[in-house]
Amino acid sequence: EAGVAQSPRYKIIEKRQSVAFWCNPISGHATLYWYQQILGQGPKLLIQFQNNGVVDDSQLPKDRFSAERLKGVDSTLKIQPAKLEDSAVYLCASSLGGAGENEQFFGPGTRLTVL
């Protein structure tokens, strides 16, 4: 079974530039998550999708971050314009969704450095 795919793996940009990350979840997984993990901290949920609908985006800085999951499969996360404090690893995870506890499977992450 293929895992969660993310690209790019690394990205270096200057502040005020824009950047986009891509995620392809495990086939059949209805729920998709984007997390931000700053070094030394736990993951922080940015947005959660159930199929192509947003379940929770309460911690997404909407003035600069946007995300979409068209057709309920792939997802993109965009930052525009980037700030120095956006330097972090951006993790995409997916789970089956539905009732009960569903393990979240994480992709390899995208390490973003903002200079």
Place this chain on the structure above:
Amino acid sequence: QKEVEQNSGPLSVPEGAIASLNCTYSDRGSQSFFWYRQYSGKSPELIMFIYSNGDKEDGRFTAQLNKASQYVSLLIRDSQPSDSATYLCAVKGGFSNYQLIWGAGTKLIIKP
């Protein structure tokens, strides 16, 4: 405010000993508790989860819940150098409902 607290460590344990990791949570209504392992430079991977109604043992790993004191523990028996990683605790339920609330993790070092 919903919080999950962990000692950042590092926690150093000799090989073959029992490693004990703790996590406290603030939301008394929390219903499920997760332990993830994260190797340096890698993504988190689930070790195990438990519900509020009981502990669980899986191989060398045991997760225990103390609801009265609002903490959850992960015990690793016969610790191996390959267990060296950061262990993240996450909690769901109560006010957080479906969302996982994550701790910052405890770094564990197993010394050969």
